[in-house]
Each structure stands twice: as C-alpha cells, then as structure tokens.
Amino acid sequence: IGCGSDSKPNNIANVEQDSIEMQQTxxxxxxxxxxxxxxxxxxxxxxxxxxxxxxxxxxxxxxxxxxxxxxxxxxxxxxxxxxxxxxxxxxxxxxxxxxxxxxxxxxxxxxxxxxxxxxxxxxxxxxxxxxPVQVIDFGSFDIAGTNVNVSESEHVCVARYWSSLGTTQSLHVAVPYGEGVLEFSIQYYDDLVVGVYEFEEYNDNNQILDVNVHSNDDQFWDLVGSNILAPESATIEILSINTNFISGVFSFVGQDAQEYSGSFSAELP
Structure with a gap:
C-alpha cells in the first residue's frame, strides 16, 4: 500500500486550471x-x-x-x-x-x-x-435604384470565401436593411487589380463570375418581387485594392428591370 497524498494528478490539475480560465474569461x-x-x-x-x-x-x-x-x-x-x-x-x-x-x-x-x-x-x-468592444464598421456600401436605396458606412460587415484548389473567391458586404440584412456579393477568379470588369451570366471568360444583391427582409421581396436582384450582366470598376482593402463602383439592371448603381468598400480580414 503506497503512501497517501493530498496533491492531485497533473492531468486533473490541468483540467481544473483550463476550466477556471474559460469560466473566468x-x-x-x-x-x-x-x-x-x-x-x-x-x-x-x-x-x-x-x-x-x-x-x-x-x-x-x-x-x-x-x-x-x-x-x-x-x-x-x-x-x-x-x-x-x-x-x-x-x-x-x-x-x-x-x-x-x-x-x-x-x-x-x-x-x-x-x-x-x-x-x-x-x-x-x-x-x-x-x-474588447463592439466593432461593426468594416467598410461602406451604397446602392441607388427605383426599388432599393441604401447608404451605410457605420454598420458594414465583410465576409470572404476561397479555396486552396483553384483561384475562385468571393467577397460579401452586408448592411442592415429593414428588419433583416442586405448583402452585396461578387465572385471572381485570380486577383483583381484597379480597372473595369464586365460580368455576364454564364460567361466564364470574364474574371467576374457573379454579382448579386440579396436580402432576407420582407420589404425587399415586396419591392423587388424576389429576395435577389440577380443581374444578368454588370459593370464593376475597382478603384483601389491591396491585401487589406478594396473599393469599387458598380452598375446593373436587376431582374425587376430597374437600373441600379452604387459603391462599396471593405477592410479585408
């Protein structure tokens, strides 16, 4: 029979230390x-x-x-x-x-x-x-048209998707809209540079593969007749871009047959 000890095994002590850190953080x-x-x-x-x-x-x-x-x-x-x-x-x-x-x-x-x-x-x-505090101003977004008008610079959020396979990536800029969110997105391959780009649906020869604006708010659906503007073509001009920032302007005709134009900027994470 071995001698007794008041000390705890190291693995138990480590678990308890981790527990304290999580609960107290x-x-x-x-x-x-x-x-x-x-x-x-x-x-x-x-x-x-x-x-x-x-x-x-x-x-x-x-x-x-x-x-x-x-x-x-x-x-x-x-x-x-x-x-x-x-x-x-x-x-x-x-x-x-x-x-x-x-x-x-x-x-x-x-x-x-x-x-x-x-x-x-x-x-x-x-x-x-x-x-340690709330930060929700990662860029700016504006869109002007018959059915949808938004101008926001204080609550602008940014998300990105990409893959190790190929060079396709997408940028998403989201702002509050009604009781929900409105999101502008562009999908493209390779790295963009300053210049003008054309998007045409089903035309993979263009570097811009998709441009869209959508919202989960009922008001958007009531105005547009859908939850997306889904342009068949668009013009995107990149005004500034580096590893930490992108800005540009855009114009297109939405599926509601209305003309839209706007601008976006985003701090890239």
Whole structure:
C-alpha cells in the first residue's frame, strides 16, 4: 500500500486550471472567425482541398450567458451561448470551443454531408478577438435604384470565401436593411487589380463570375418581387485594392428591370 497524498494528478490539475480560465474569461468584444475545412476522399483517405471562410462575431458576456451576434445582425434579436467548465458553446447542439488564450477560441469537428457523398470534412474554426468592444464598421456600401436605396458606412460587415484548389473567391458586404440584412456579393477568379470588369451570366471568360444583391427582409421581396436582384450582366470598376482593402463602383439592371448603381468598400480580414 503506497503512501497517501493530498496533491492531485497533473492531468486533473490541468483540467481544473483550463476550466477556471474559460469560466473566468470575459468573452465580450469583436471576434474574427476563421474557418478552415479540409475535404478528404473517404474511400482512399486522400486530402483533396481546403475551403476557407472569414466573418465576424460580436459577443457580450452577461450574467444570462454570452450574447452571440453575427456582425450583420448586431442590434436585433440574438441567441445566447453557454460557457461551461471547459468549453464555450455558441450553439449547444454543436461542438464547443476551447480556450487557446484569452483572445483565442478553437473548435475542431469532423462530419459528412449528404449532399457531398464520399467525402469527409475536417473543420477547424478559430475565433480571434480583435477588439474588447463592439466593432461593426468594416467598410461602406451604397446602392441607388427605383426599388432599393441604401447608404451605410457605420454598420458594414465583410465576409470572404476561397479555396486552396483553384483561384475562385468571393467577397460579401452586408448592411442592415429593414428588419433583416442586405448583402452585396461578387465572385471572381485570380486577383483583381484597379480597372473595369464586365460580368455576364454564364460567361466564364470574364474574371467576374457573379454579382448579386440579396436580402432576407420582407420589404425587399415586396419591392423587388424576389429576395435577389440577380443581374444578368454588370459593370464593376475597382478603384483601389491591396491585401487589406478594396473599393469599387458598380452598375446593373436587376431582374425587376430597374437600373441600379452604387459603391462599396471593405477592410479585408
């Protein structure tokens, strides 16, 4: 029989220390979400590509839980996340985030998708706090036309998608609209430079592959007759671009047969 001891095994002590750090860390602030999803061929376990996505969250740590808002949804109804001893759950139905340090949260999940049979997805998500306070002004957006008119520079959110396979990428600029959100998006391949670009639907010879404006607000549907403007063609002029910033102007005729023009700028994460 060995001698007794009041000390705890190192692994238990470490778990308790991690628990204290998570529960005592104030998560309030603005967080950059960086999602990296590896696509694996199930039959051979071969790596195919990695898909990347970036967006912003705003958290408010309260006595009722952690209020969780996508950048574009700030100001409306919002769900609350849960901090437990070892994890932070944005949604209790999903895997929790662990604490890297006081400004970093991490989550890793593996899953399959019924719409992509034969592939395994390994998703690693990092939330990095960029400010201890709310930040929701990442650019500007204006659109003018018969049915839709918006001018916003104080609440502008930015998201990006791209992949390690090929050079196609997309930029999304979202602003409040009515009771919901209005989003402007452009999809393109290779890096854009200052200049004029044409978009034509189903014409992959153009560098701009898609241009759209859509909204989840009922007022938008009532005015446009759809939730998207879906132009068949558009002109985009890039006025300024570097690794951290892009700005430009656009014009098109929407599916409501009305002419629209506007501008956008975005701080790139």
């Amino acid at each position: 104030d998560l309030s602030g603005t967080w950059l979400l960086i999602a990296e999803t590896e696509v694996i061929k199930e039959s051979t376990n071969e790596y195919i590509r990695t898909n990347y996505y970036q967006d912003y969250y705003v958290f408010e740590d309260t006595s009722s839980g952690v209020k969780v808002e996508y950048c574009a949804d700030v100001g409306g109804w919002a769900p609350y996340g849960v901090k437990t001893m070892q994890h932070f759950y944005i949604n209790v139905n999903d895997e929790g985030f662990t604490l890297g340090d006081e400004n970093t949260l991490q989550q890793t999940v593996e899953y399959t998708d019924e719409y992509s049979p034969g592939f395994l997805f390994k998703k690693h998500t990092t939330l990095r706090r960029i400010s």
